Amino acid sequence: MPFDTTYHIAPTDKTTIVTYKVSGGKDIDIYLDKDELPPGIDSFPNVDELLRTIPLPDIEQPKKEEHYIPGPGMVIAFIAIFIFVLFRIKRNFETEEEGTRDNFVQSLSVKSSNKKQSAYITYYGDELNFSDKELTNVLTKRFPYFNSLSQIQKARFLERLHHFIASKIFKIHDKAAYKEMPILISAAAVQLTFGLKKYLLPNFDFIHVYPQEFMRVNESICFLEGNVSGHSVNLSWKHFLQGYANPVNGQNVGLHEFAHALYYQTFVVEENVDHSFRDTFDDFSNHGNKVFNQEAQPGSDLYSDYALKNFQEFWAESTEIFFEKPAAMKAAYPQLYDAMQSLLNQDPFNRIASVIT
Ligand SMILES: [Zn+2]
Structure with a gap:
């Protein structure tokens, strides 16, 4: 089983991390500061430049049913319906109680x-x-x-x-x-x-x-x-x-x-x-x-x-x-x-x- 050393190189915008793998040795993750390069590497393309040239990962368009993220309107509607249902359930209990209690x-x-x-x-x-x-x-x-x-x-x-x-x-x-x-x-x-x-x-x-x-x-x-x-x-x-x-x-x-x-x-x-x-x-x-x-x-x-x-x-x-x-x-x-x-x-x-x- 191959072991890899993975160098994580931070780009300036800090939103993405580029990883650079060196095979062999033992599995290890090393986080490098900006402008710091993995040993044995004299030059490394500007990370930001590199990010732009890397083709977008082959990510399938999320299927709506699976990855749908509701917008704020939907979230509010869901919460409202949920609360409404709770009220209805609570109400049923309370009115029944009231009818027999008094x-x-x-x-x-x-x-x-x-x-x-x-x-x-x-x-x-x-x-x-x-x-x-x-x-x-x-x-x-x-x-x-x-x-x-x-x-x-x-x-x-x-x-x-x-x-x-x-x-x-x-x-x-x-x-x-x-x-x-x-x-x-x-x-x-x-x-x-x-x-x-x-x-x-x-x-x-x-x-x-x-x-x-x-x-x-x-x-x-x-x-x-x-x-x-x-x-x-x-x-x-x-x-x-x-x-x-x-x-x-x-x-x-x-x-x-x-x-x-x-x-x-x-x-x-x-x-x-x-x-x-x-x-x-x-x-x-x-x-x-x-x-x-x-x-x-x-x-x-x-x-x-x-x-x-x-x-x-x-x-x-x-x-x-x-x-x-x-x-x-x-x-x-x-x-x-x-x-x-x-x-x-x-x-x-x-x-x-x-x-x-
Ligand atoms: Zn009023």
């Missing part, structure tokens, strides 16, 4: 359309016909805002809730649907608009409910807890419930999305407009812009970074803070609090929910 989830006994094949269960709000007692039971258990109302206000709240539910179509993107979904989600809208005359947000016919984060694939791929698009308000049920499970942390995706919807109904669709809301929004914007700039400075952290993305997000998050951290908002930005109070005609700091009759 009586709070009670299946709706309302007929659903296309039960077997459809990717979602549809409930037509005008067919739900919840009784006052059913609504009150759910609200008392899960909706702190309702408990803070007077008896007269509770009656008014229920009346509005009936109307709101009846005006919407609920699409539940899961195998099971619960009556808490239409009731509590509609209650968030009624809470936000309780001081306004117009509260039905008729542009938004559809409420889509996802078990948890859902994926948006247009524009860019991302996971959402909620959003408003076209004629739909879309919500992650898990995050919606978290919003009301902790009613004092300033995070409530239900209020957040309906704030977007209310703005859209008023200033984009411009139909079924609550005139008081429309006419006082400027005042909120004036104070809000100052706070928006101030919150961008270090040391101000009532709002999340996300709220400072643009003024729409600032508005939506303002409603969350107004209802859930009214004392903090009033202390940090009293004029903004007053503007919100006039705009929504409610005063959560003093636990006063105005009722428009």
